[in-house]
Amino acid sequence: MNRGHLLTEQINQASVNLDQLSPLEIVDLFNQEDQKTLDAIASSRQEIAQTIEITAQQLGKGGRLFYIGAGTSGRLGVLDAAECPPTFCTPPTMVQGILAGGKEALVKSSEALEDRREDGAKAMIDHNISNLDVVIGITAGGTTPYVHGALQEAKKRGAIAVAMSCVPKEQVSIPADIDIRLLTGAEILAGSTRLKAGTVTKMALNIISTGVMVQLGKVYGNRMIDVSVTNSKLEDRALRIISDLTGLDREKAQNLLSASGSKVKLALLMHWTNTSKAEAETLLARNNGNLRQAINN
Incomplete structure (x- = not known):
């Protein structure tokens, strides 16, 4: 050809x-x-x-x-x-x-x-x-x-x-x-x-x-809120995302991230809705994993 x-x-x-x-x-x-x-x-x-x-x-x-x-x-x-x-x-x-x-x-x-x-x-x-x-x-x-x-x-x-x-x-x-x-x-x-x-x-x-x-709701603003925290670079990024969006200092951001099981999206929802990890997981599931929808609902 x-x-x-x-x-x-x-x-x-x-x-x-x-x-x-x-x-x-x-x-x-x-x-x-x-x-x-x-x-x-x-x-x-x-x-x-x-x-x-x-x-x-x-x-x-x-x-x-x-x-x-x-x-x-x-x-x-x-x-x-x-x-x-x-x-x-x-x-x-x-x-x-x-x-x-x-x-x-x-x-x-x-x-x-x-x-x-x-x-x-x-x-x-x-x-x-x-x-x-x-x-x-x-x-x-x-x-x-x-x-x-x-x-x-x-x-x-x-x-x-x-x-x-x-x-x-x-x-x-x-x-x-x-x-x-x-x-x-x-x-x-x-x-x-x-x-x-x-x-x-x-x-x-x-x-x-x-x-x-x-x-699919894996981004909030322009932040990768579903980032997989698998190394020190990504953990640093996760902490900066949480600190930037919540105003928390790094130590409190670290505590929040740990409480969420190293899930940034869940950590943010727990903070903004003052809920436990289990409650936040239920709320996210009801909103198909979309953080913005979960916050507004």
Whole structure:
């Protein structure tokens, strides 16, 4: 299959003399080209917002979010999924990344596996994808058979299928309910989609996962109140969140955090409603874990 017509494979006229540029000129050129990632996000704002809304609805019903891709695209999905448990205290099963080739492909090139359409479909079967789930297939050039196979099987099983690519719809059709096209143009190094395409993909995934968690009540203001307190850095962050939002000094914040079982959201609710841990847990449960709703009710 000739892919030379794809936007991600075309020649960037701004970098035709790349091998003749000084290090500073290379940095300036990258900086100039990377500005296009912001425009690409802005142009896809409606589709990204739609993905946030429907994913939050599905996860609220007990569904799961899956990212699936090959090479750089798959690795970025795995990265975003891996960051959700420590940031939002989500169970590891809620947001998952599936990479062609599995864990070994995280550190070793496995691009040949992207041609196996049947493997993408099998991944959906192996993970028991259902109509409660959302599957985001990531393919910079839009043609990856592994991703196409996964999205087709996901749709067949009733899941919400989302495509994320960096080529126009008229160049490649992708089977999806929501079609996100992040058009950043030709790469500085022709065809190297780990550059602008990779950058804009990471940006979009950041927005989606964070937006979903906001909708699920895992953020209060702009604080990560469901942060998992698993090391000294995160304990320090938890204490600062409690102190900043309650006005308590650090010692009292520490006592409150300990009384809550190291759960920031619960500690805040206990303080603001003057309730015990058990009472606060009941109140949170009645409000689906949403702190602001629990306070107002």
